[in-house]
Amino acid sequence: MLTAFARAFRTPDLRRKILFSMAIMGLFRLGSVIPTPGVSYQAVQTCIDQSKTSSGLYSLINLFSGGALLQLSIFALGIMPYITASIIVQLLTVVIPRFEDLKKEGQSGTARLTQYTRYLTIGLAILQSTGLIALARQPGQLFSGCQEDIIYSDIGIFGIIVMVVTMTAGTGVIMWLGELITDRGIGNGMSLLIFTSIASGFPSSLWQIKLQRGWTLFTVVLAAGLVLVALVVFVEQAQRRIPVQYAKRMIGRRMYGGSSTYIPLKVNQAGVIPVIFASSLLYLPALAVNLTDRNNPPGWATWVQTYLVRGDHPIYMALYFGLIVFFTYFYVAITFNPTEVADNMKKYGGFIPGIRAGRPTAEYLDYVLSRITLAGAIYLGMIALIPLIALGLFHANRSFPFGGTAILIIVGVGLETVKQIESQLQQRNYEGFLR
Numbered sequence: 506m507l508t509a510f511a512r513a514f515r516t517p518d519l520r521r522k523i524l525f526s527m528a529i530m531g532l533f534r535l536g537s538v539i540p541t542p543g544v545s546y547q548a549v550q551t552c553i554d555q556s557k558t559s560s561g562l563y564s565l566i567n568l569f570s571g572g573a574l575l576q577l578s579i580f581a582l583g584i585m586p587y588i589t590a591s592i593i594v595q596l597l598t599v600v601i602p603r604f605e606d607l608k609k610e611g612q613s614g615t616a617r618l619t620q621y622t623r624y625l626t627i628g629l630a631i632l633q634s635t636g637l638i639a640l641a642r643q644p645g646q647l648f649s650g651c652q653e654d655i656i657y658s659d660i661g662i663f664g665i666i667v668m669v670v671t672m673t674a675g676t677g678v679i680m681w682l683g684e685l686i687t688d689r690g691i692g693n694g695m696s697l698l699i700f701t702s703i704a705s706g707f708p709s710s711l712w713q714i715k716l717q718r719g720w721t722l723f724t725v726v727l728a729a730g731l732v733l734v735a736l737v738v739f740v741e742q743a744q745r746r747i748p749v750q751y752a753k754r755m756i757g758r759r760m761y762g763g764s765s766t767y768i769p770l771k772v773n774q775a776g777v778i779p780v781i782f783a784s785s786l787l788y789l790p791a792l793a794v795n796l797t798d799r800n801n802p803p804g805w806a807t808w809v810q811t812y813l814v815r816g817d818h819p820i821y822m823a824l825y826f827g828l829i830v831f832f833t834y835f836y837v838a839i840t841f842n843p844t845e846v847a848d849n850m851k852k853y854g855g856f857i858p859g860i861r862a863g864r865p866t867a868e869y870l871d872y873v874l875s876r877i878t879l880a881g882a883i884y885l886g887m888i889a890l891i892p893l894i895a896l897g898l899f900h901a902n903r904s905f906p907f908g909g910t911a912i913l914i915i916v917g918v919g920l921e922t923v924k925q926i927e928s929q930l931q932q933r934n935y936e937g938f939l940r
Contacts, residue, residue: 512930519691519929526690529682530701536580536675537702543660543668544577544641548653577641577655579675582633584683584699586676590625592778594618599839626680627673634672638665692922700918703911730912733891737916740884743772745877747870752854768846770874773881775836777913780889782836783828784910787813787821822893826886833882834875843870888913 514520540546598604598618607614641655657664679698686694715723746767790809794802802810812820847867849855856862860869889910 513926516930519926522689522691523926526686526692526697529686529690529694530697533580533679533682533698533701534705536678537578537583537705538576539579541577541579541581541668541671543656543664545653545655545657546576548655549576551653552655577637579671580679581637581672582630582676583702584679584695586629586633587622587626587680587683587695588699588781589629590622592781593625594622596839623680627677630673630676631669634669634676637672638668692918692925696914696918697922699914700922703914706911733888733912734916737888737912738920740772740881741916741920745770745772745873747873748858749850749855750858752856768870770877771881772877773884774841774874774878775833775881775885776917777885777910778836779829779832779882779885780910780913782832783825783889786828787825822890825893826890829886829889830882833885834878837874837878841874843867843874846870885913 513523540549594604598608604618607617610617638656656668660668680695683694683698686692686697688694690697711723711727714726746769749766749768751764751766790813794806794809812818813824844867847863847870850857850866851862857866857869860866891912
């Protein structure tokens with residue numbers, strides 16, 4: 506594997522792509538620590554030191570932004586507006602016939618959908634930056650127990666507009682940087698930027714565990730993390746291969762078909778999307794509580810505050826796990842259509858041995874997909890609960906780096922990037938990383 510890395514850097518065009526991607530990721534991290542105009546950097550750092558936890562969706566967005574959200578930097582929103590816009594557009598392709606037609610048009614339709622995603626990203630960035638600034642003017646909403654003035658009180662309406670424009674422009678720059686990596690670098694640009702944001706927090710999180718708990722727990726957490734990464738890699742690579750046989754056909758004077766292939770159905774077909782959906786939905790009750798009177802809260806607000814805000818409560822964990830299972834089945838259902846796959850196989854003369862073409866094939870694919878999706882949903886739920894269990898056992902939710910969304914993204918993006926480098930090495934008859 507080390508030899509393959511050396512050969513990758515000895516190949517001029519591949520070395521240029523890798524170095525270009527690393528330079529863009531470095532520029533992205535630089536923008537994540539530059540404060541937005543009107544923000545008191547000293548006050549932000551004081552609040553971060555005083556409050557070691559951030560609740561709900563804030564922690565998720567802060568994870569994707571590499572800590573830039575709670576520092577209110579120019580890249581504070583990170584990649585989340587683009588992720589949200591991409592998910593919305595993907596869901597709308599199932600609901601809106603026009604979007605579905607664009608998806609089937611090929612490259613031109615995909616380019617149009619990408620343009621819609623960009624417009625929606627800018628709109629969401631304006632809304633999210635406005636909401637973030639409104640919350641930052643009440644520091645207790647972002648940092649529990651913080652009384653510092655994060656935003657200067659004399660900033661005025663013009664200063665707030667400048668802050669909104671700056672954060673929105675930062676989101677646009679992040680989109681541009683991600684597309685630059687995709688076009689001129691290695692791997693998917695947006696995925697690599699998320700990878701960079703999450704990986705940047707690992708050293709500080711591990712060192713925080715060492716300072717708070719000592720070398721013994723630090724070593725245990727590091728060893729458990731390595732084992733967990735190995736297990737996640739194993740499951741992410743696991744797939745059920747459905748054999749497909751194509752009949753021979755005469756077209757003119759040439760014979761086509763007669764080959765054998767397979768349909769790879771991954772165990773984790775939905776990726777990390779169900780975890781994001783479940784986290785976002787569970788944050789809504791906490792948001793509703795913030796809108797009530799804190800001095801005289803209603804009964805339902807007290808119940809939500811007791812059971813659905815604390816991540817280490819069993820009711821919260823059970824609901825979180827159930828939502829992940831539900832959204833896993835939901836997302837797989839809208840992204841993989843067994844009827845469409847069966848029709849395409851029938852159109853080109855393909856069939857599954859022992860299964861009739863057409864409707865029986867679609868029913869068989871749906872049956873197999875439902876069974877492996879159950880295993881994938883349970884796997885996602887267990888991985889997502891690891892930080893919550895760490896919160897209950899060690900009281901270290903913020904400083905626990907392994908588990909949940911972070912480990913899934915780190916492993917998934919890492920595997921895809923390595924595969925792309927490997928494919929380019931194999932084109933030059935070099936041995937790949939995973940051989």
